[in-house]
Amino acid sequence: MQPTNLTSRLAPAILLVAALAGCGASATPSSGASPRAAAANGVRVLWMGDSIAGAQAPALKAALEAGGAAFKDATSDGGGNVVAGDHPVTTMAAKDTWKTLGENVAAFRPTVIAYQITTYDWGTPAQQLSAYRKLARTAGDAGARLVLVSAPPFKLDEFYRPYEKAIRSAPEMAAKAVKSDTRARYLDASELWGDDYAAAKAQRAKDGIHSCQQGSAAFATWFGGRLGELARFTPADPATWATGRWTGDERFVKLGCG
């Protein structure tokens, strides 16, 4: 059992009192590095994607920071997509993603922008290709390397089924978008997860969509290794970070991961 930490228990009440007193305290949890966090190896990773990428973020942050990189989690639950498509929800979410990306580029100055294809990259193949190329240009203009990584296999429930075609075409368009770009790379995560969300290899949570701690640690290990090759840094040994405090992240509680 974790020792009682009265301060952390009182935090909600303190926050509310502070907010009521006009102190401007925010109840939104901090979810990434400080804007100018130091990177011992000079690598600064901006991590983008939806809530699937969000569930991977705590482990990835632990892994990359243990390796000396700076990390900022820019994922967005229920959004984070760069492909606007024609659906009002994805259009609005994509607008937010591009706006936030601009702010993060200016404030965090990433050397790597990593985007995991989201479950909301609904659009025609042409729209997907255009959005991923725009992302590559944005990264290039910021002097950063772009890494596009495919999403893990996830359960196509009744919500996602109407957009299955777009979900299937997105990885291909991502690979095509960066094919001739020397500063951008597409990573196929199926070598880690496989292609079947229900298989043990996919390591999905009960919802069939997100990962729990073990899956997120597996991704951080795999992705950290690939990123190390691209950005020329040595990833940390998982033994140094994989069982850290990040495993208690609220995201995993919400997912019923334990």
Added chain:
Amino acid sequence: MAPVTGPMRPLADLLKPAAGLVQPAGGRPHIAALDGLRGLAVVAVLLFHAGYLRGGFLGVDLFFVLSGFLITGLLLDELGRRGRLDLAAFWGRRARRLLPALAVVTVSAPPLAWACARPDLLAPALRDAPWVAVQGVNWHYIAERIGYWNASGTRLFAHLWSIGVEWQFYLVWPLVVALAGRGPGGPRRVALVAVAGAIVSFAVMLRLGVAVDTTRAYEGTDTRAFALLLGAAAATAPVRNAVAAVPRVAVEVLCGVLLCGLVASWALTDGERAPGLFQGGMFAHSLASAALIVLLAALAGGPGGLVGRVVGSAVPRRLGELSYGLYLWHWPIFLLVLPREPGGDAGRAVAAIGLSLLAAVVSKAAVEDPVRRRAPWATGRRGWAALTVAALLAAGLWAAIPWPQPGAGTVDVSRLGTP
């Protein structure tokens, strides 16, 4: 055809004994049909959470409309009688009515989770409890991005977002009524403010309802205010005057149509992703609820109609009287008793509903009624002593209960390989 009740009368007059009214021991007379509506609403919510009624969550919307109607009626009555509102007394009565049972649930649920060896429920409950105590848990869930539709299965207090919304309304709305309702034309001004507020609230819902996770639109006080405000508008003299002029037969037919419409919407709405739910569906439900409520209230002043008699019959009415306790207790009990996947085990669902009913009966008899009816231990110095002991007990329990360490032992490093 004769109008329903003749010239409009104050709501207080409607609460004098008549066919559609009941007089609880030691309490104000109730409109039986409105108690019954509350009973139907809580049944809808229970069935929804048990996995058997996909649109049953709309019962909460009906609760909101009922609250807006009843509270505004009481406020306007007091304003009409005395020319001013005793706000402290109003808030005191609301606190007596609502807080004791809520406190018991908030204090009891975490130890129950601990006793049931559910650390996955215990840790979030301990984190959420202070927000429940300050009646702001809906904003806590929104700020923490705890999606109601996906993550409520990990929160013992997930359902208390609606109690937070109601309390926030109770804090603000009496001030508005006190300002707008004073003097000649007061009820009309209150009606206008309520309708204008409802329209603004609906516009906010339209804007925020376009999202993958609709928790912000579902749990926001601003987005849900239209239900409370439509109920409030229905309690004002202009609306009730208009209803009073409607022929009785037409009122009875309308009541039947509206009641059938509401029940049908609970059965046919396909969950939170039903088309148009946040784009007018929920607003239409609130509007229909408000119409049904004001029509039933109008009928209650006379001999009562068929729909009023059915809705106000013993079973729905008794459930309505227990609805607050039932609502508070059902979700923690469901999480601890029902299997994780709802709808999979009818026997357990029946057991969970039965246990919730038992908890509600005990809550009403042992906590709610004694405090509301000012039992000797709940008034004066002894009342303050009881309150102090309860608060100390709650704080002590919250601080003393061992917090589980979430995530411990969830990663096997040997399975990760090398980067």
